[in-house]
Amino acid sequence: MATDTSAAPGTARGSGTSTRPWTRALAVLAALLAAGAWVWCARELWGTIVPAGLQLPHVDVHHFFSASLLRRTSYFDRFLDVDGLLGMLAQVAVLAVYARCGHRLMRESAAGRIGTGIMLALLGFALVWLAQVPFDLAAQWWERRHHVVHEGYIAGLLGSFLGLGASFVWISLAVALAMALAGKMRRWWWVVAAPLFAALALLSAFLTPYLITKTHPLRDPALVAEARTLEVHEGVAGTSVLVQNRSGTGPEVNAETAGIGPSQRVVLWSTLLDGRFSRAEIGVVMSHEFGHVTGAHVLKQVGWLALFLIPATALVALATRRRGGLGRPEAVPVALFVWVVLGLVTLPFFTLVTRRYETESDWSSLQATHDPAATRQAFERLASTNLSDPDPPTWAYLLYARTPTLAQRIAMTEAWEEHASR
Amino acid sequence: MLRLARIPAGIGSRRVGDRPLRLVLTDDLRRGRGSVFFRWWFAVPFFLWLSLWSIVAFFAALLNWLATLLLGRSPGPLHRFLSRYVRFATHVYAYTNLATEQLPKFDGGQGYELDLEIDPPGRQRRLTILFRLPLALPAIVLIVMLAGGGFSVFTTMWSGGISSSGLLGTAALLGWFASIAWTRMPRGLRDVIVYVVFYGAQLWAYLLLLTDSYPCADPGIAIPRPPARDDPVSMRVEEEPQRSRLTVLFRLPLCFVHLVWLITWTILAWLAAVLKWLVLLFGGKSPSGIHEFIAAYQRYQCHVLAYLYLIANPFPGFVGKPDSYPVELQIAAPEKQNRLTVLFRLVLVIPAALIASAYNGLLLTVAVLGWFASLVTGRMPVGLARAGALALRYCMQTSAYWLILTDSYPYSGPCRQESADTPVATEPGFG
Numbered sequence: 111m112a113t114d115t116s117a118a119p120g121t122a123r124g125s126g127t128s129t130r131p132w133t134r135a136l137a138v139l140a141a142l143l144a145a146g147a148w149v150w151c152a153r154e155l156w157g158t159i160v161p162a163g164l165q166l167p168h169v170d171v172h173h174f175f176s177a178s179l180l181r182r183t184s185y186f187d188r189f190l191d192v193d194g195l196l197g198m199l200a201q202v203a204v205l206a207v208y209a210r211c212g213h214r215l216m217r218e219s220a221a222g223r224i225g226t227g228i229m230l231a232l233l234g235f236a237l238v239w240l241a242q243v244p245f246d247l248a249a250q251w252w253e254r255r256h257h258v259v260h261e262g263y264i265a266g267l268l269g270s271f272l273g274l275g276a277s278f279v280w281i282s283l284a285v286a287l288a289m290a291l292a293g294k295m296r297r298w299w300w301v302v303a304a305p306l307f308a309a310l311a312l313l314s315a316f317l318t319p320y321l322i323t324k325t326h327p328l329r330d331p332a333l334v335a336e337a338r339t340l341e342v343h344e345g346v347a348g349t350s351v352l353v354q355n356r357s358g359t360g361p362e363v364n365a366e367t368a369g370i371g372p373s374q375r376v377v378l379w380s381t382l383l384d385g386r387f388s389r390a391e392i393g394v395v396m397s398h399e400f401g402h403v404t405g406a407h408v409l410k411q412v413g414w415l416a417l418f419l420i421p422a423t424a425l426v427a428l429a430t431r432r433r434g435g436l437g438r439p440e441a442v443p444v445a446l447f448v449w450v451v452l453g454l455v456t457l458p459f460f461t462l463v464t465r466r467y468e469t470e471s472d473w474s475s476l477q478a479t480h481d482p483a484a485t486r487q488a489f490e491r492l493a494s495t496n497l498s499d500p501d502p503p504t505w506a507y508l509l510y511a512r513t514p515t516l517a518q519r520i521a522m523t524e525a526w527e528e529h530a531s532r
Numbered sequence: 533m534l535r536l537a538r539i540p541a542g543i544g545s546r547r548v549g550d551r552p553l554r555l556v557l558t559d560d561l562r563r564g565r566g567s568v569f570f571r572w573w574f575a576v577p578f579f580l581w582l583s584l585w586s587i588v589a590f591f592a593a594l595l596n597w598l599a600t601l602l603l604g605r606s607p608g609p610l611h612r613f614l615s616r617y618v619r620f621a622t623h624v625y626a627y628t629n630l631a632t633e634q635l636p637k638f639d640g641g642q643g644y645e646l647d648l649e650i651d652p653p654g655r656q657r658r659l660t661i662l663f664r665l666p667l668a669l670p671a672i673v674l675i676v677m678l679a680g681g682g683f684s685v686f687t688t689m690w691s692g693g694i695s696s697s698g699l700l701g702t703a704a705l706l707g708w709f710a711s712i713a714w715t716r717m718p719r720g721l722r723d724v725i726v727y728v729v730f731y732g733a734q735l736w737a738y739l740l741l742l743t744d745s746y747p748c749a750d751p752g753i754a755i756p757r758p759p760a761r762d763d764p765v766s767m768r769v770e771e772e773p774q775r776s777r778l779t780v781l782f783r784l785p786l787c788f789v790h791l792v793w794l795i796t797w798t799i800l801a802w803l804a805a806v807l808k809w810l811v812l813l814f815g816g817k818s819p820s821g822i823h824e825f826i827a828a829y830q831r832y833q834c835h836v837l838a839y840l841y842l843i844a845n846p847f848p849g850f851v852g853k854p855d856s857y858p859v860e861l862q863i864a865a866p867e868k869q870n871r872l873t874v875l876f877r878l879v880l881v882i883p884a885a886l887i888a889s890a891y892n893g894l895l896l897t898v899a900v901l902g903w904f905a906s907l908v909t910g911r912m913p914v915g916l917a918r919a920g921a922l923a924l925r926y927c928m929q930t931s932a933y934w935l936i937l938t939d940s941y942p943y944s945g946p947c948r949q950e951s952a953d954t955p956v957a958t959e960p961g962f963g
Contacts, residue, residue: 218778219858221847221849225848229786233782236781279792
């Protein structure tokens with residue numbers, strides 16, 4: 111704040127000492143209120159319908175899976191886990207070097223302040239992609255070797271290269287917003303940027319279903335009827351169920367729930383319907399996905415992202431101060447580094463949140479189907495079709511597991527049986 | 533206009549006159565209606581003779597390859613025979629595609645309206661002789677795109693937005709109509725045909741070991757003294773062959789955001805053009821606000837395409853700011869336009885759109901070849917960049933005509949700004 115130095119020193123100092131404590135007190139109060147609101151939101155988002163204090167019984171995986179399958183899944187998953195970890199380390203290393211030297215690439219731009227910032231951000235992510243290529247190829251080789259996927263290397267590489275272009279559009283939008291705000295609001299850009307980014311994430315979540323290709327409505331009349339019954343049971347009648355054609359990509363089985371509000375839909379992979387899973391097991395998978403719709407999990411995940419964005423953008427603002435703030439393009443490589451490191455650091459927390467919602471969906475599915483036997487069978491079959499390790503090591507579980515382990519899911523089934531019999 | 537600026541020292545190597553293969557053009561653009569109307573029939577005996585000659589030339593070329601590999605230079609008699617063959621083929625293609633009026637001689641002798649001067653055999657590097665065919669592959673790709681897979685075959689098939697007729701066939705077809713109508717071949721179309729025919733001649737001379745000078749795609753090599761023009765939509769190019777390998781590698785994904793923005797802007801620009809069309813038709817005076825909006829869009833489009841096709845190196849801005857990019861579109865202030873040409877703009881633009889679609893094919897080829905070359909050498913071959921700049925300038929002029937920025941018809945050949953220096957054509961080695 112500018113001070114009139116010609117005024118009497120006593121007066122100036124006096125007014126300063128009288129207003130500053132108030133300002134500080136207001137700032138502290140606002141910060142406390144914001145923190146309180148943050149905690150309240152987090153608490154609301156954390157809650158699920160799974161009974162509090164539900165104890166999962168110990169499950170001996172050898173009772174459900176053969177020793178050879180356990181060996182095979184463990185062998186398969188460990189390679190992918192280590193490959194993924196090395197990929198992350200490569201990502202951090204590349205971005206660390208880029209944060210240090212990336213600003214030199216400013217000479218490759220004639221796009222002005224924001225345009226140059228966008229270019230630096232895009233090049234940073236392009237380098238990350240490039241660093242990931244060997245690890246992606248290794249993972250693809252491994253999955254092909256184990257007949258989990260059939261996609262060719264060139265097709266995989268080309269797909270990821272073109273996917274990079276699509277993600278660049280979102281990155282450009284985010285960087286343009288942040289830099290425009292940083293140019294106007296200097297150090298406080300993040301206060302406005304965080305909700306704007308959350309809005310972008312919401313928009314992205316809304317649009318995602320429209321980008322899922324090769325889909326068609328569920329055609330089997332019996333399955334359609336079952337889907338309608340389950341929808342009614344779980345209170346989400348009218349939810350659209352689509353089938354994505356995955357023939358030719360491999361035997362892997364999956365399903366997903368995408369979208370928000372009118373764009374929300376459940377997408378089943380065609381591999382789920384190719385005869386390997388019984389009708390009851392398909393019903394379990396569908397009701398699990400309806401559980402995501404009931405729990406508004408896509409929206410809640412955007413909510414978590416919004417909560418994460420507030421401290422994360424503040425940290426980015428802090429970290430880029432030495433390069434003159436995010437308003438300057440040379441600060442963009444630093445911002446990228448901080449952003450990606452924050453993402454990796456918080457990864458275990460986000461996987462925890464996702465696992466929590468998956469658990470809730472499993473519970474919701476059991477409540478709707480009342481068929482623990484089919485649920486157990488579906489989980490057992492998933493281990494062999496997807497080569498999922500039913501009981502992975504803790505580090506891999508904390509870092510990567512976006513669903514509870516198959517052992518935990520079977521334990522949950524047993525806990526539900528016990529809970530239902532009371 | 534495309535200004536072919538001087539190349540910084542160390543980039544260009546030889547001037548036009550130093551090249552072992554030179555073009556001599558004495559055609560005066562006048563055409564007889566009868567000769568043009570029956571041109572493709574008149575060409576039949578020449579093609580028959582050329583086919584017979586080609587069989588002999590094939591064996592002579594094999595012999596020449598072995599001899600040159602052993603001796604390090606092409607033997608005189610073989611060199612003379614193959615030079616005559618290349619010259620005759622050039623005469624025939626020039627005649628068939630209306631670049632000339634005179635009937636060619638059957639012996640491939642000198643003195644034709646579009647002729648070649650070929651230096652006597654010189655020493656060549658044995659390694660390039662050994663691998664001549666694979667080395668020529670990029671040039672073959674380019675000639676296939678320029679000539680559309682056959683030197684004078686015009687088909688209306690389209691593939692991925694690329695006219696399969698190529699630049700040569702399209703220019704020849706349009707030139708045929710124009711020559712019938714005005715008994716004169718439009719200079720722009722003639723120069724385009726000369727450019728393609730001469731590039732083909734360079735390629736054959738290279739393949740048949742008449743020279744080890746790589747075919748150069750620079751239009752300035754074929755047309756060293758392009759006409760000076762003062763079009764309302766022109767292009768200024770600041771040549772900078774250095775390329776960042778990193779941005780070249782990721783050029784396409786880096787352009788995605790620009791392309792999304794360009795599509796959005798295109799929709800608005802088309803709406804603005806419709807508005808301008810109505811205003812010009814009824815009011816007769818071009819509103820400056822709409823003109824400026826479309827002009828900014830045109831500049832932005834030019835920047836993005838120059839970046840995408842590797843004609844320029846820096847990442848472009850998003851607003852089409854004037855004088856902000858090395859490849860800059862210069863658009864004159866709004867001018868009064870002929871109402872009749874405004875009314876029939878959709879029809880009038882068709883010939884230009886055909887040429888532009890062929891030029892689009894050239895742009896794509898330039899981008900693909902330039903991508904590999906820039907990635908390996910860190911430099912964009914100057915010849916390729918200039919060919920791309922010529923194509924881009926024509927596409928931009930067509931787009932400006934279509935969007936009613938001007939009623940000046942696009943000029944299809946190489947040209948220079950009236951104020952600019954005489955271009956210095958160079959041989960950049962590759963491209």
